[in-house]
Amino acid sequence: MGELTASLAHEVNQPIAAAVTNANTCWRWLTRREPDLDEAREAVSRVVKDATRAAEIISRVRQLFKKGAPQRELVDINEIIREMIVLLGGEASRYSVAVQTELAPDVPKVMGDRVQLQQVLMNLMINGIDAMKEADGTRELIITSQQAEAQELMVSVSDTGVGLPTQHSDEVFNAFFTTKLHGTGMGLSISRSIIESHGGRLWAAGKATRGAIFHFTLPTS
Template sequence: MASTKPIPDLRPARLNALGAFAASIAHEVKQPLAAVALNAQACMKWLEQDPPQLDRARAALGVVLQASVAAASMVRSLDGMARQAAPERGPVIVDDMLRDVLQLLRAELRQQRVTLTEALSLDLYQLNADRVQLMQVIMNLVLNAIEAMRDVHDRPRAVQLRSAQLDGTLRISIADSGPGIPPALTERVYEPLFSTKPGGTGMGLAICRDIIQAHGGQLWSEAAQPQGTVFHLSFKEYTLWTPSRS
């Protein structure tokens, strides 16, 4: 009599995968949607002025449109990642991409009373990359920095965003003045579904590292001085951008 083996129940694994994907969508989409809400409120405020501040309202509506497009693009990007589709690569001027992300986050930075310092020096450097995915990573890291400083009241809440060419690589760094990451958790924060934040999905940094590694880059963190954490992204493959002459 032939022995029979029990058929493994694949439902828990499928449910875990579905839960992870749902958490990914929730984590990514809520960021541009927050920009939509904050800038829509700002637009209403400018329109209610007497006389209406039309230029400011128009600028806020521009961010609403940009954030809406970003949300839709991020959903498509996550869907592609779930299907293990290759990134949609194209030339991405590094500092232009960084400024687009900051435009979506200005209102959040003001609302959380966070001072932003920019030191961008990669205007003439470009990556062959998926622009939407890189924006996802930078947005995640800046929002994580803001979140890390929510309970900071004894010093300024500050985020520093830097881009530079160092030792033959392009590097982007995001630093905060929060409490920092305990050394024992430095690598664990990249594990899917692991989070140090109450109510966190534990998907942000896991997605970030997957995206950067898929682009041939590296993502890591270290302690900032005198307080906080700094996340670094580095890319070895890049080209110089030459402005076209009309």
């Protein structure tokens, strides 16, 4: 969270500074002897855009800290996967994405925060769908669960999208790293901190063919 707080200040400061600049510009166009309303309107619409961006970032962070103490209950990860598939079914079919699962029938339950784990799956699945929106060819989102080691289960989310951004594949977990026009770049950073708070790991890999695959583990004892 330390890194998050540091980059948060920087990230929110940028649109706010831009908004101040644009507000000043707007004020100058309005207070000239002959006010230029067109220029003023344009400047003020940039203010709206900047301020909205800052508000988006703040609301995303607030969501992250909204829940007080994390809940701990025994959760069935397969059930969470199935729930999220139902929830994101509309989004998937809108972009012609076929969702498949290979769920190990007897994975042990994990001690965890159901809502947080749902959030992780949602972030990974939406990222996968996003990565396929522009890609040609088959669009498959495959979610698997399996017993990884004696007291560990592993969930994988694989897509056939554009693949991890070359040269930045290590940075995708950094807070605010995004290649999307309207992305906050917080999804993976939040997801990793959730999984680590559960005693697991979250990482990404490229695929030999195309697309990306994300894995996370959770302790089961």
